[in-house]
Amino acid sequence: xxxxxxxxxxxxxxxxxxxxxxxxxxxxxxxxxxxxxxxxxxxxxxxxxxxxxxxxxxxxxxxxxxxxxxxxxxxxxxxxxxxxxxxxxxxxxxxxxxxxxxxxxxxxxxxxxxxxxxxxxxxxxxxxxxxxxxxxxxxxxxxxxxxxxxxxxxxxxxxxxxxxxxxxxxxxxxxxxxxxxxxxxxxxxxxxxxxxxxxxxxxxxxxxxxxxxxxxxxxxxxxxxxxxxxxxxxxxxxxxxxxxxxxxxxxxxxxxxxxxxxxxxxxxxxxxxxxxxxxxxxxxxxxxxxxxxxxxxxxxxxxxxxxxxxxxxxxxxxxxxxxxxxxxxxxxxxxxxxxxxxxxxxxxxxxxxxxxxxxxxxxxxxxxxxxxxxxxxxxxxxxxxxxxxxxxxxxxxxxxxxxxxxxxxxxxxxxxxxxxxxxxxxxxxxxxxxxxxxxxxxxxxxxxxxxxxx
Amino acid sequence: xxxxxxxxxxxxxxxxxxxxxxxxxxxxxxxxxxxxxxxxxxxxxxxxxxxxxxxxxxxxxxxxxxxxxxxxxxxxxxxxxxxxxxxxxxxxxxxxxxxxxxxxxxxxxxxxxxxxxxxxxxxxxxxxxxxxxxxxxxxxxxxxxxxxxxxxxxxxxxxxxxxxxxxxxxxxxxxxxxxxxxxxxxxxxxxxxxxxxxxxxxxxxxxxxxxxxxxxxxxxxxxxxxxxxxxxxxxxxxxxxxxxxxxxxxxxxxxxxxxxxxxxxxxxxxxxxxxxxxxxxxxxxxxxxxxxxxxxxxxxxxxxxxxxxxxxxxxxxxxxxxxxxxxxxxxxxxxxxxxxxxxxxxxxxxxxxxxxxxxxxxxxxxxxxxxxxxxxxxxxxxxxxxxxxxxxxxxxxxxxxxx
Numbered sequence: 001x002x003x004x005x006x007x008x009x010x011x012x013x014x015x016x017x018x019x020x021x022x023x024x025x026x027x028x029x030x031x032x033x034x035x036x037x038x039x040x041x042x043x044x045x046x047x048x049x050x051x052x053x054x055x056x057x058x059x060x061x062x063x064x065x066x067x068x069x070x071x072x073x074x075x076x077x078x079x080x081x082x083x084x085x086x087x088x089x090x091x092x093x094x095x096x097x098x099x100x101x102x103x104x105x106x107x108x109x110x111x112x113x114x115x116x117x118x119x120x121x122x123x124x125x126x127x128x129x130x131x132x133x134x135x136x137x138x139x140x141x142x143x144x145x146x147x148x149x150x151x152x153x154x155x156x157x158x159x160x161x162x163x164x165x166x167x168x169x170x171x172x173x174x175x176x177x178x179x180x181x182x183x184x185x186x187x188x189x190x191x192x193x194x195x196x197x198x199x200x201x202x203x204x205x206x207x208x209x210x211x212x213x214x215x216x217x218x219x220x221x222x223x224x225x226x227x228x229x230x231x232x233x234x235x236x237x238x239x240x241x242x243x244x245x246x247x248x249x250x251x252x253x254x255x256x257x258x259x260x261x262x263x264x265x266x267x268x269x270x271x272x273x274x275x276x277x278x279x280x281x282x283x284x285x286x287x288x289x290x291x292x293x294x295x296x297x298x299x300x301x302x303x304x305x306x307x308x309x310x311x312x313x314x315x316x317x318x319x320x321x322x323x324x325x326x327x328x329x330x331x332x333x334x335x336x337x338x339x340x341x342x343x344x345x346x347x348x349x350x351x352x353x354x355x356x357x358x359x360x361x362x363x364x365x366x367x368x369x370x371x372x373x374x375x376x377x378x379x380x381x382x383x384x385x386x387x388x389x390x391x392x393x394x395x396x397x398x399x400x401x402x403x404x405x406x407x408x409x410x411x412x413x414x415x416x417x418x419x420x421x422x423x424x425x426x427x428x429x430x431x432x433x434x435x436x437x438x439x440x441x442x443x444x445x446x447x448x449x450x451x452x453x454x
Numbered sequence: 455x456x457x458x459x460x461x462x463x464x465x466x467x468x469x470x471x472x473x474x475x476x477x478x479x480x481x482x483x484x485x486x487x488x489x490x491x492x493x494x495x496x497x498x499x500x501x502x503x504x505x506x507x508x509x510x511x512x513x514x515x516x517x518x519x520x521x522x523x524x525x526x527x528x529x530x531x532x533x534x535x536x537x538x539x540x541x542x543x544x545x546x547x548x549x550x551x552x553x554x555x556x557x558x559x560x561x562x563x564x565x566x567x568x569x570x571x572x573x574x575x576x577x578x579x580x581x582x583x584x585x586x587x588x589x590x591x592x593x594x595x596x597x598x599x600x601x602x603x604x605x606x607x608x609x610x611x612x613x614x615x616x617x618x619x620x621x622x623x624x625x626x627x628x629x630x631x632x633x634x635x636x637x638x639x640x641x642x643x644x645x646x647x648x649x650x651x652x653x654x655x656x657x658x659x660x661x662x663x664x665x666x667x668x669x670x671x672x673x674x675x676x677x678x679x680x681x682x683x684x685x686x687x688x689x690x691x692x693x694x695x696x697x698x699x700x701x702x703x704x705x706x707x708x709x710x711x712x713x714x715x716x717x718x719x720x721x722x723x724x725x726x727x728x729x730x731x732x733x734x735x736x737x738x739x740x741x742x743x744x745x746x747x748x749x750x751x752x753x754x755x756x757x758x759x760x761x762x763x764x765x766x767x768x769x770x771x772x773x774x775x776x777x778x779x780x781x782x783x784x785x786x787x788x789x790x791x792x793x794x795x796x797x798x799x800x801x802x803x804x805x806x807x808x809x810x811x812x813x814x815x816x817x818x819x820x821x822x823x824x825x826x827x828x829x830x831x832x833x834x835x836x837x838x839x840x841x842x843x844x845x846x847x848x849x850x851x852x853x854x855x856x857x
Binding site for chain 1: 502503506507508509511538539540543752753803804806
């Protein structure tokens with residue numbers, strides 16, 4: 001590709017940086033610009049809810065290494081506000097604009113803030129997404145709060161609860177669902193996670209939401225109200241209720257971008273609002289929403305470290321190759337977590353299942369592999385302290401192997417009992433339409449966004 | 455000759471200096487059934503998949519009667535190397551607590567000073583010698599001392615460990631048959647003597663704990679409880695053997711490769727910071743362990759249309775996988791700063807090399823010092839004479855002229 005081509009990457013975190021590296025690694029010698037809204041060099045996020053919060057890793061040690069010969073222009077501490085596809089430029093928060101021939105959207109997600117903004121502003125209320133968040137929370141946890149509240153028991157919330165217990169802090173976790181991690185792993189495996197939390201002294205409250213946060217006269221958090229009418233005295237609350245995709249700046253761009261991400265094809269090329277694939281707009285990382293052939297071409301948006309890298313590399317490749325030389329992103333999704341002394345690893349999409357069976361190990365010892373199945377084939381596997389087997393299960397998923405597995409394995413779990421995975425049916429739509437089709441003549445048929453009913 | 459005799463040819467002493475053309479032949483077929491009932495696999499992706507396959511056992515008790523290796527099941531108490539989960543996991547977990555993260559994160563790193571001193575003393579001893587033997591003068595004494603220090607074996611006992619190591623390693627040879635009675639007897643004798651010695655040492659460490667690994671193993675009590683004396687003896691002997699011959703070969707194969715590639719040797723002399731990457735490449739290019747012959751499927755498995763019946767000896771050719779051109783660009787070339795170097799030289803999966811952090815550090819420190827200090831080293835004999843063992847493959851001597 002000629003050296004006069006200009007590539008702009010919006011988002012200077014994991015996906016953006018890995019894409020830039022891949023572009024240079026594959027010989028792209030045109031101009032390369034990275035735009036990042038934080039004032040820092042790119043950093044790694046997994047330690048932010050683990051080692052950094054434990055105080056054993058300074059947040060600035062989480063820097064992402066990248067190749068020294070990147071030869072890129074870095075625009076840090078500035079936000080992209082508009083994607084102007086008529087003039088092929090990105091407009092910035094400081095009023096400047098950067099022109100491009102090809103653009104990669106890698107703006108990721110941000111933490112979902114507490115819904116009540118005055119309560120969210122109380123001193124002692126935190127979210128954890130950025131290194132600044134993690135640094136501030138670490139300082140507060142080091143100061144020895146009397147009681148900590150974690151709102152939401154997904155992976156981030158559970159990891160933070162684990163950190164609190166490791167630091168000897170008293171902690172309550174509230175979870176709207178029946179168990180921690182239930183949304184990601186289903187009821188059977190989530191029940192194990194619940195036992196783990198309670199065994200480690202977490203005051204876990206399931207089926208409970210936080211209805212309000214009180215501050216004292218100095219604006220410091222002092223109390224939380226729970227559904228059911230109880231109240232807790234707390235001086236720190238961590239809001240861990242998932243994330244919001246950073247697509248607001250794409251409003252009006254003409255892309256299929258909304259609250260669920262930017263829709264793209266398996267080659268990371270963005271769809272426009274009509275469902276037509278673009279030639280020069282690419283997407284990677286947490287903000288991307290991509291079909292996966294193994295999961296009925298369902299559009300998946302994944303907040304996984306490995307997925308960000310995989311998509312970044314495919315996007316970079318396809319930005320500088322065309323036609324049959326383009327590559328699909330077909331990696332089997334995978335993620336890991338570390339909490340309460342247990343390493344949790346997952347391959348495939350556990351939510352894409354109706355059944356689950358513990359295949360190896362022992363649930364009582366918290367070292368086991370659970371295989372998930374949907375309509376008679378293996379779709380995912382989750383390991384607690386047994387991660388080294390997962391490559392095998394990845395092979396089963398990739399080969400659409402029969403579920404339940406019908407062969408013997410070492411350390412086979414007893415009983416080998418196939419149970420419902422206790423997840424919502426993946427075939428059922430969880431949301432209504434957000435677009436409308438307008439026009440009648442073939443030349444007029446177009447799609448428009450409609451706002452969600454309140 | 456047919457593929458059905460590949461294993462025989464690979465283990466033939468005549469092919470020890472260069473088995474790689476045979477591995478290339480092996481990779482042409484994905485699974486090579488052998489006349490003796492075993493199955494050979496040598497492609498990277500196949501080897502990798504089998505290393506992670508829970509249907510493949512490391513316990514010889516699962517081997518079908520009459521098949522190679524079946525007679526070796528029940529030789530005595532087994533280390534975790536030869537056990538399957540959950541026993542394997544429990545023993546390895548208990549042992550890891552004293553060796554690495556998260557419970558002993560600094561154990562290996564804190565040995566840097568001691569290792570540097572050992573390396574320096576050994577290379578000092580080479581000063582002024584015109585001709586040296588990398589094996590006898592350096593690569594052999596070094597790891598024995600390191601393992602002894604790690605475990606906490608008193609310095610004056612190290613020579614006995616050398617002798618035991620020789621006898622035990624001879625018995626790992628897969629060509630061993632029940633006819634080799636003397637070798638078998640010698641190994642059993644060594645095993646017994648060493649076990650007695652270790653048991654005594656462990657007893658001593660229970661009474662007078664130090665900060666060595668054996669003291670930790672003898673006294674630690676974690677969620678899995680404690681290793682009993684038999685488990686402790688068996689597994690510390692494993693650490694000794696596995697951590698010994700392999701490192702000798704890593705260092706010796708390393709020097710041989712560098713002497714065959716003088717430009718790389720020069721480059722490393724100028725850029726010593728490249729040594730860790732070069733050691734990684736050595737683990738790919740000339741791995742100390744060539745074959746894993748311990749694996750047995752517990753159910754019939756199918757690979758590329760070939761059924762490997764339950765109980766069959768399955769031989770994973772790690773050294774062949776490491777040279778698979780489907781996985782590695784320029785697979786037969788030694789590239790000291792190779793990127794994307796996910797080799798299987800240290801295995802993978804639950805049995806992946808326990809001592810890897812120590813092996814890497816030993817290899818790096820030894821080679822860095824040899825490169826830095828040996829003046830104008832030249833290979834005397836190429837190929838050098840090789841040890842008979844095709845599994846733990848390496849030169850018996852490596853004569854080098856200096857000065």
